[in-house]
Amino acid sequence: MELHELIQSLKTDGGKIVMVVSDGIGGLPLQPGGPTELEAANTPNLDALAAKGVSGMSTPVLPGVTPGSGPGHLGLFGYDPLVFQIGRGVLEAAGIAFPVGPNDVCIRCNFCTVDENGLITDRRAGRIPTEESSEVVKLLKAVKIPGIEVFVEPVKEHRFVVVFRGEGLGGNVADTDPQRTGAKPLDPVAKDEESKKTAEVAKEFFNQAVQILKGQPKANCLTMRGFAKKPNLPSYEELYGLKAAAIAVYPMYKGLASLAGMELVGAPANLDEEVEVLKENWDKYDFFFLHWKYTDSRGEDGDFEAKRKMVEELDRVLPGITALLGENDCICVTGDHSTPAKMASHSFHPVPTVVYSNLCRTDSCQKYGETEANDKGGLGHFQAIHLMPLLMAHAGRLGKFGA
C-alpha cells in the first residue's frame, strides 16, 4: 500500500491543524561552534512551544538535495516531490496565483523583438518595464481559439503566462525559443501524440498574437517555453479529508497551495494581517497553511542579522496563533528548506520542526533550533512527506491501521 492510499484509508475527523511555514528557516552558524540564525534569535514563544511540544529535523526531499520552492512546499504538503513534478509553465502560473486546473496547459512566454524578416533581435524585448508589458498583454487577450479558453496574464518585465484550457491538451510541447538572436521563433512541436492538439493551438495563438503585436514599438513578437500541465495531485480534501485554507502574501505560495486544492483566503500584506486572516477564518477550515516569506528572503540576501530579526518577527506573532488552538488542535512550525545566510541560497540542510498538540510526546527540547531539535527531537530525522501524516495523527485525524 502506497502512502497516500494508506492516509486516505485512515483519515477521520479531529482537531484543526495549523502549519506555519517560515520559508528557508534552517540556517548555519557563521563560525563553527557559533549559533545559527534561529539559535541567535530571541524567541521566547517558539521556545515555549518547543518545550511543551515535540521537535525533529525535516529532510525536504532526500539527504543532500536542495529544493526549490516548488518541491519544498510539495514535500511539506505531503506530495513526494520526486513523483509530483511541477513543470516550469505551471510554476510560473502558480507564481502569479493563477488557479491552474486539470485541463490547463501553462506556458511561460517572453516578449521579444523581431526585424522585418521575423528574425529575433532581442530575446527579452529590452526587458520592457512591467507597466508597459502589462498593457501589451491586455491586447493579447483578444486572441480567440475555437473550443479553447485562452488566458494571458502578465508576470514581470518581458515575462507573461499563457494558459490554454480545454479537453485533450497534452503538456509535452517543445520550446519555441531558438535561444539566440538572428533566428525566427521555432514552431511549437508536439513531443508526444497527446500534445499534437496543444502544438496546433500554440501555433494558432502565435499567429494571431504576431498580427496583434505588429507595429508594437517595444515587443512585436513572443517565444513560448516550459509547456506543462499541473501534476495530478489529489487535493487536501480527497487525500486528508481536510478543508484547507492558504494564507500567504506572495503569489508563488498561493499558487503552490492552490495546486493542492487549498482555498486562498484573505489578501494579507504582512505577517500581522496573515494572523488576522487566520482568526477571521478559524471556524471555516480544518487546516491552515500560513506562509512567512522573509526568513528566506534575508537568508538569500546573506544577511544573518536581518534573518535573525525575521525569526523574531515570527516569534512575536506566535501567541496570536496559539491562542486560537482548541483542545484537540495541532500546530506545527517548520520550513520548506534551509536558507543559511552564510550561503545566501537555499541549502540541503535539514529543517528544524516543532509540533504541538495534546497528543504529542513531549521531548527534552527546551528551545526551537537546529542543535536542540537534532540532539533531542522526539520526531528524529524524517522526510518532509511524512510531516502531514504526523500532523494528522497529532490532531487525532488518523485512525488505526489494521485490527
Added chain:
Amino acid sequence: MELHELIQSLKTDGGKIVMVVSDGIGGLPLQPGGPTELEAANTPNLDALAAKGVSGMSTPVLPGVTPGSGPGHLGLFGYDPLVFQIGRGVLEAAGIAFPVGPNDVCIRCNFCTVDENGLITDRRAGRIPTEESSEVVKLLKAVKIPGIEVFVEPVKEHRFVVVFRGEGLGGNVADTDPQRTGAKPLDPVAKDEESKKTAEVAKEFFNQAVQILKGQPKANCLTMRGFAKKPNLPSYEELYGLKAAAIAVYPMYKGLASLAGMELVGAPANLDEEVEVLKENWDKYDFFFLHWKYTDSRGEDGDFEAKRKMVEELDRVLPGITALLGENDCICVTGDHSTPAKMASHSFHPVPTVVYSNLCRTDSCQKYGETEANDKGGLGHFQAIHLMPLLMAHAGRLGKFGA
C-alpha cells in the same frame, strides 16, 4: 524520478571529495556500558574532525542486514546493493582487481582431480598450493576460442578466474560443479536464451582445458561456478560527474572501485603509502576512495585491542589527508559495515560516519565514535546510498532541485 536520475540532473562542479573507508570500523563494547573499539582508541585527529564536522550513523543496506564487502562498498559508492547485485564470478574477478568490462562473463573456477573415467576424486585438487596452481593456470592461457577473448587468472590454491569477453554473451549459466565426488563435472547449461552462446563457449573452454590438463599430477580437471556479468553500474563520471581515483592495498577493493569506473592509482603497500599516493594524485582527480583494511581484519580476528590499534593507525595518518583539503573540499570517514571484535565477523550495526566541509552544519559531537554520532550526529541515521549525495552537497556539487 529515481535517485540516480535526480543526482545526474543536479550534478555540478565543486570541491574535491575524499572518502576514507575504514573497513568494518563500527564495533561493539565487550561489556555492556564499555567502550567500542573506536571509543577505546586514542584518536585526537578523528575527534577534531568530528568536533568541527557533522556526524551520523550509516546503515549499509537496511536495518538488520549484514553486508559482505561487495554490497557494503556498493552502498557507500551510492549504488543500491539490492538493485545492483554483484554475481560471484564478478566478485572473484574484482577480488584480483581484474578490470571487468561490460561484455565480460566472469567465472569462479576450481581445479579438481578426476580418475580415468572422468569422475571427480577431489573437488579442490588437494588445495594445491598457489605457486603450483599459478603455473597450471598459465598453461590454460593457451585455450583459443574464435571470436572470444579468454582470460585465465590465478586466485589462490585451487581457485582461479576465467573471463570470456565478447559480444552476445549472457551471464546466466548453471554451475558445472556436481557438488560431490564420484560424478563427472556437469555440462554448462544456459538458463536463458541470451546465455546459450556463453554455455557453448564454456563447453569449448572445458574441452580444451581438459586436453591441456591431461597428465597434470595435481590438477587434471576443473569446475566452473558463479557465471556472472558485471552489474550495469553507471560510472562515477556519468552519475556524479566525478573523475574518481581509488587508493587501496587489497585487490578486492580495487576491483569493487573499478566496477564503479574509478581509476586505480598507485601501488601502495600500507597506509602511509596510500596517503603518499593521495598526495601525488591530488591535482588529477575530483574524488578519492581511500581504503583501510585492517580495522576489519582485526575485528574478524576477534581481537579488540588489535582493532583499537588499527583505528589509531588511521588517526595517525589523518592529518596528512586533511592537510590537502582546500576551502571547498569535503572529507568523510566511514566504514562499509561494522566488524565488532566481540562477534569476530561483519555485523548489521550502523556505522559511525563523519563529514567535514565548510558547508557542514557542525553538530555537538566532540568525538568520532558510535555513541557520540548516534546521540548528537547532525546527519542522523541514514542509508549508505545517501552518503554520496550528502558528500556531493557538502562539496557544493549538487544544484537546486526545481525552481
